[in-house]
Amino acid sequence: MDTAKKIVLFQCQWCLYAPEDQDWVDHHLPENVHLTKVPCTGRLDPLFILNAVQGGADGVMISGCVPEKCHFKEGNLSARRQMDEFSDFLNYVGYDEDRICFTWLDLQDRGRIQKDVAEFSKKVEALGKSHALNTRSVLPQGGAHD
Amino acid sequence: MTELENRILAEAQRLLSENLADVVIAFKQADTPLRPQPAFFTDAEAVNDLVYNGLCQNNLANYLTRYPREKKIAMVVRGCESRSVNALVLENQHPRENLYLIGIPCEGIVDWRKIVEAVGEDVLSVQDQADIVVVRTPKGEFTLDRAALMHGSCLRCTQKNPLGTDVTIGKPVAEQDPHLLRERVKNFEALGIQTRYEYFRQESERCIRCYACREACPMCYCEECFVDHTGPRWTESGVTPAGMQGWHIIRAFHQTGRCTSCGACERACPMDIHMTYLTDKLNTDMYDKYQFVAGLDAKTQTPFAAFNLDDKNRFVAGGTSK
Numbered sequence: 423m424d425t426a427k428k429i430v431l432f433q434c435q436w437c438l439y440a441p442e443d444q445d446w447v448d449h450h451l452p453e454n455v456h457l458t459k460v461p462c463t464g465r466l467d468p469l470f471i472l473n474a475v476q477g478g479a480d481g482v483m484i485s486g487c488v489p490e491k492c493h494f495k496e497g498n499l500s501a502r503r504q505m506d507e508f509s510d511f512l513n514y515v516g517y518d519e520d521r522i523c524f525t526w527l528d529l530q531d532r533g534r535i536q537k538d539v540a541e542f543s544k545k546v547e548a549l550g551k552s553h554a555l556n557t558r559s560v561l562p563q564g565g566a567h568d
Numbered sequence: 569m570t571e572l573e574n575r576i577l578a579e580a581q582r583l584l585s586e587n588l589a590d591v592v593i594a595f596k597q598a599d600t601p602l603r604p605q606p607a608f609f610t611d612a613e614a615v616n617d618l619v620y621n622g623l624c625q626n627n628l629a630n631y632l633t634r635y636p637r638e639k640k641i642a643m644v645v646r647g648c649e650s651r652s653v654n655a656l657v658l659e660n661q662h663p664r665e666n667l668y669l670i671g672i673p674c675e676g677i678v679d680w681r682k683i684v685e686a687v688g689e690d691v692l693s694v695q696d697q698a699d700i701v702v703v704r705t706p707k708g709e710f711t712l713d714r715a716a717l718m719h720g721s722c723l724r725c726t727q728k729n730p731l732g733t734d735v736t737i738g739k740p741v742a743e744q745d746p747h748l749l750r751e752r753v754k755n756f757e758a759l760g761i762q763t764r765y766e767y768f769r770q771e772s773e774r775c776i777r778c779y780a781c782r783e784a785c786p787m788c789y790c791e792e793c794f795v796d797h798t799g800p801r802w803t804e805s806g807v808t809p810a811g812m813q814g815w816h817i818i819r820a821f822h823q824t825g826r827c828t829s830c831g832a833c834e835r836a837c838p839m840d841i842h843m844t845y846l847t848d849k850l851n852t853d854m855y856d857k858y859q860f861v862a863g864l865d866a867k868t869q870t871p872f873a874a875f876n877l878d879d880k881n882r883f884v885a886g887g888t889s890k
Contacts, residue, residue: 468818468821469794469802469803469814469818472803472814472817472818473802473803476810476813476814489877490877496875499875499876499877500872500875503871503872503875504872506857506879507821507824507850507854507857508821510853511820511821511846511849511850511853512817513761514753514756514757514764514846514849515764515765515768515817515846516761516762516764516765516766516768516769517765518761554761554762554765555813557809557810557813558804559804559809559810
């Protein structure tokens with residue numbers, strides 16, 4: 423039985439400078455980590471996070487570029503304000519904010535994403551299964567959402 | 569008719585007859601004695617049925633976005649409504665020069681639910697007087713204490729006097745302690761994460777997805793709401809737990825830095841769902857993090873529309889949160 427906790431990784435497509443890191447994220451992520459690539463962290467809508475949480479994610483990880491290094495100049499700055507507030511807000515509603523994690527990667531941070539994912543997995547493992555907001559209805563076989 | 573009503577009426581008549589406004593948005597008495605309804609006067613003759621009392625519970629700024637930008641709109645505004653108007657002007661929903669704001673210092677809105685609780689649903693007429701509310705029902709006349717009937721949002725109100733009006737009718741009232749809002753958020757935060765989720769679950773469970781809260785909110789003016797969007801479907805649109813919770817979380821979050829805590833959403837809700845505690849949290853956070861209060865003027869950008877390299881940074885250190 424697979425007991426690993428589900429983690430959703432939102433990954434900015436510009437922040438992994440080393441091809442090895444990119445390759446690892448694309449092909450060698452642990453099975454319990456679900457990857458969603460976004461053009462920039464600024465593309466992240468709070469709804470994406472909420473969708474992941476409602477779909478049963480025990481942890482949500484967001485990886486992007488450091489403040490001055492955004493590919494689109496300031497996409498990550500607007501994301502920082504929104505995501506920061508949104509995780510506070512989810513905590514207020516009842517979803518532990520320790521389950522939401524941000525990592526900002528710089529040019530010299532080669533090999534860091536592997537460490538961060540492992541560290542976060544361990545943390546989520548310790549927190550256990552998340553029950554709050556985990557309410558998505560199961561899709562009927564072959565059917566669509568109402 | 570009270571003296572205050574007479575003065576509003578005279579002002580409305582003057583604006584319409586002198587062609588200073590194309591429409592005057594105010595309240596008129598409806599068949600439902602507990603809830604006067606918004607009225608849109610375009611003719612100076614018709615203004616006579618204008619009313620204004622503590623039972624006027626809509627946020628009139630809501631109707632601002634429903635007129636073309638070149639229409640000259642005159643509007644009766646209280647403290648929260650004037651802030652909503654500022655926030656809408658900031659978001660380019662109507663040019664300020666085409667607005668004429670008739671400000672009224674607000675004594676607080678009487679919650680119709682509390683009247684129903686006290687005297688029952690069968691109400692013939694209500695009279696809002698200075699400190700008391702006189703309710704006439706088939707069973708007789710009841711005199712209720714006005715302070716006890718005030719709506720929750722008004723009890724925590726921080727801006728009773730309207731801001732940036734063209735004319736103000738009535739005497740300014742004393743403002744309340746601005747910490748009342750924060751206190752509520754702090755108390756709720758102290759409950760513990762499981763109790764908080766349980767509370768949210770129970771509140772959102774009653775939701776019937778009628779979107780009355782959205783329709784009552786002046787800041788919800790999107791042409792297409794995220795819940796109505798079907799391709800891609802952002803969130804479950806049925807009356808399912810995920811749909812109801814998603815609606816309340818994202819609705820509140822879309823108000824970050826824009827909500828003026830008028831409480832119109834809660835008063836409009838047919839299921840009596842408490843939802844201002846969500847927006848109150850966002851409002852206090854916006855103040856704590858960015859010293860921003862929505863609608864104090866029509867120039868300062870909301871925190872989410874502006875950003876700063878010096879923001880508090882909980883992303884980098886150690887790679888994990890905080």
